[in-house]
Amino acid sequence: MPSHHKRIARKGEETRAAILDIAVRQSATQGFDALTIGSLAALTGMSKSGLFAHFGSKEELQLATLDEVVRRFTETAYLPSLAAPAGTQRLNLLFVNWLLWTERCGLKACPMMSAMSEFDDQPGPMRDAVAHQMRRLDREVAGNVRAAIESGEFSGAVTPEQFAFELFGIVAACYRNHSLYQDAETGNRAKAAFQRLIDCARSPSASTT
Amino acid sequence: MPSHHKRIARKGEETRAAILDIAVRQSATQGFDALTIGSLAALTGMSKSGLFAHFGSKEELQLATLDEVVRRFTETAYLPSLAAPAGTQRLNLLFVNWLLWTERCGLKACPMMSAMSEFDDQPGPMRDAVAHQMRRLDREVAGNVRAAIESGEFSGAVTPEQFAFELFGIVAACYRNHSLYQDAETGNRAKAAFQRLIDCARSPSASTT
């Protein structure tokens, strides 16, 4: 009812959100280069110029889509992990959420993984944005490793950055097996690898230096 | 001298090889979708139709490029690893070569990694070819793990496929750190992760089940 006066969502933002919703879905399976104005216009049922006006350029459209991807990852994977105390418990929760967030968002693949391999050798704003977000996640992991060391859960010999490096490797291998092999064992492989990572960090003789 | 009569290399194969050389280089940094007829024609200094005639379709061009990539990997990484005896030694050599082969071939990134993320959700001959080659490599790794188990180097509790899964993860993380972060520690991270993988497989209490 009190939707008049001081209404911010000026209708355009709704359609913009609808566009980005389709763009995110598209980027997951087809990549960010396939986010063409024409195809998105067809999928949303609007005109090319009408859609284009919301972003001003294809690059802005890609950046906006990446922002939305990050927003959903934050909402679906990162924020829920904060429910667990910092350290191994939060690492475990973050890991599980990291593997499941695409499915929870109704995506068939991980847009961040697509973005990484599409832009890692292509200098520009997209590359910078992708690298920045991945670094943020790595730092979040490393921070929890540090917390685990301080609380005595992990050995002091563990290198937080090494841990983050290996954790990303497990996730990457998991997404590969899932989309390339459709291997039913994939989930268990990832779980086992993560368990081994944790176990090695716990024992003082860990070679995760 | 006896280059007349029965000469097989009918000149066209030389230009085809020259095209594929540029195509491989292009696929490494720009991806396989960027293998456009026009850009390759410009880079090789020939006409679009002249280049096109060598392949008949873009998809055939992509498949031929992938074949050439695999050929170089085999030559630069796989075959040399056979110099070491099957088991941990060959695994170690294969791992090192796997990380270095792109540099040895003068490539700035790994075309196989590009191909994987470009086609893993795109049904068709390219996807099938990529999946087939990755499976081949996984099986090669798993085979050496089995050899290591039989020779007593590895614990019998080790699962060869789990080992291959984790090894791929390390390589993937390494290529990411290299191209996205330009992290100088990347090589050491990969080496440490591999060492941990080997160590866990050696001890009978390995959780790499």
Place this chain on the structure above:
DNA sequence: TCAATAATAGAACGACCGTGCTATTGATTC
């Protein structure tokens, strides 16, 4: 050397790309 044939070039096609312009429709405010 000469015919046969392989290799390449040229021009053109319909389709789609990103982007700018100008209308026109729709919503918000008074």
Place this chain on the structure above:
DNA sequence: GAATCAATAGCACGGTCGTTCTATTATTGA
């Protein structure tokens, strides 16, 4: 309800895409 401004459509542009057809040049084999 009229004025205002945001939101969208229509149309056109130059460019590149993959592909086809027809010519022209190189290379080959006798």
